[in-house]
Amino acid sequence: MARILTVLMAALFVLQGGAAFGQVEVVDSGDVTVPVTGHKYSMVRRNIDFKNGGPVSYAINYFYVADPLMKEEYPKSPFPAIGDASASTNGIGLSAPWYGGGFWGIRVDGKDLRTTVVDTFKTVSQGKRGVADVVWKPDWGKVTARFVTLQGDDKIFMEVRTEPRTAPASVKTYFTCIPGHPGAVPKRDQWISTCLRSVQHSEEAISIQSKEEPWVLLYDTANNYTGTCALICVPDQIVSHKVNLSGNRVAKIEMDIVPAVTKMRFLIFNFPDTYKTREEAYSYLKENGEGLLEELVSFNFDAEE
Numbered sequence: 213m214a215r216i217l218t219v220l221m222a223a224l225f226v227l228q229g230g231a232a233f234g235q236v237e238v239v240d241s242g243d244v245t246v247p248v249t250g251h252k253y254s255m256v257r258r259n260i261d262f263k264n265g266g267p268v269s270y271a272i273n274y275f276y277v278a279d280p281l282m283k284e285e286y287p288k289s290p291f292p293a294i295g296d297a298s299a300s301t302n303g304i305g306l307s308a309p310w311y312g313g314g315f316w317g318i319r320v321d322g323k324d325l326r327t328t329v330v331d332t333f334k335t336v337s338q339g340k341r342g343v344a345d346v347v348w349k350p351d352w353g354k355v356t357a358r359f360v361t362l363q364g365d366d367k368i369f370m371e372v373r374t375e376p377r378t379a380p381a382s383v384k385t386y387f388t389c390i391p392g393h394p395g396a397v398p399k400r401d402q403w404i405s406t407c408l409r410s411v412q413h414s415e416e417a418i419s420i421q422s423k424e425e426p427w428v429l430l431y432d433t434a435n436n437y438t439g440t441c442a443l444i445c446v447p448d449q450i451v452s453h454k455v456n457l458s459g460n461r462v463a464k465i466e467m468d469i470v471p472a473v474t475k476m477r478f479l480i481f482n483f484p485d486t487y488k489t490r491e492e493a494y495s496y497l498k499e500n501g502e503g504l505l506e507e508l509v510s511f512n513f514d515a516e517e
Contacts, residue, residue: 236342236363237263238335253279260335260344262361262368267487270361270368272344273305273312276329290327299388302326304346304357306368307482309430309438311388311462316357319384320376323352338516339363353377358513366487371513372476383469385476389441390462392432399434402457405494407501413457417466420453427479427501428455430463431490439484440493444504449473479508 239261247254260272278292295303296313302325305312317324325348334345340363348355353376360369372385391402402413406425411418420428426447431440443465445453451468469476483493497504 234265234363235339236265236337236361238337238342238344239263240333240335240344248277251282251285253277253281253285255279258333260333262342262344262359264342264361264363264365266361266363266365268366268482268484269307270482271307272346272359274303274330274333274346275305276303278329292327292329294326294329297326300324300326301386301388302328302348303330306480308394309389309391309441309482310480311390315388316370317386317388318355318372318374319382319386320352320374321380321382323350325350325355341515360511360513366481368480369508369511369513370478370480372478374474374476380471383471383473385467385469387443387465388462389430389465391430391438391440393435393437397435400432400460401434402430402432402460402463404455404457404463405429405431407498413460415458417454417456417458420455422447422450422453426505427497428465429490429494429497430455430465431493433490436485436490439482439487440490441483442481442493442497444479444481444501444508446477446505446509449476475513477508477511477513479504 241259243256243258245254245256255275255277257275262270276292276294282293283291290297295301295305299311299314301314301317303314304316306315328348328350330346331349332347336343342361344359346357356373358371392400404411404418406428408425422445427442427444429440429442445467449470451470453467456464488496
């Protein structure tokens, strides 16, 4: 009996160890063509799920329409139609409260990716790391967004690599989220917090001093259905930085990047209430922000295990 118990305990230890130290899995659906309800044309969808055993689930989604039948129905619309055209991004969506119709965009010398379909997706599971690369090849160069998650972690590392054909004079990047609730709810009161202050929504964009305020937490005090989210940037890469809450619904983060920077780095957080309330998320960033920034600066995006 003692021997059987020992074997059972050993098996339980192995199972627990596997759960705690198992590999990160990145699940890519591949391109899936689906009909658009109420229309003759179809769209292409893709989902990438990061399964890292952490307290927060992250997933990338992408969709576009390149079906010629759309041109017949909407001859004046941008074509191909990528993500939510009104978001002015490139169709790459992220788990709520980041915007699923396009949470991130880039503009190099006034040229963006809004009508450029993704050239390639590549996902790799590297033991305790999961990596997803998204590559665009517009006529003005090449852009790669690399997303990395670590085993058991609560965040996503993001690096944007730009390879323009000519040295740019201006580079802008922007993020879109809907903290609190994505629908049209009667009560809404959006705010941001940094390590120095908290600011309520208003008609004026909020200027962020990146060196003193490297992280921004976005939240809604009236409801928190989808939770809060946060973004950390590398201050030395930023020329100017602002957050627009004027609509008191869709929050937009806009940054002017130092033109010579070809590898922008960001840390992306989701904080559902089941993980951290907005007060707990604020305390977490306040206490750990400096260390998280150091982790982002030193992070090896090219490591392999």
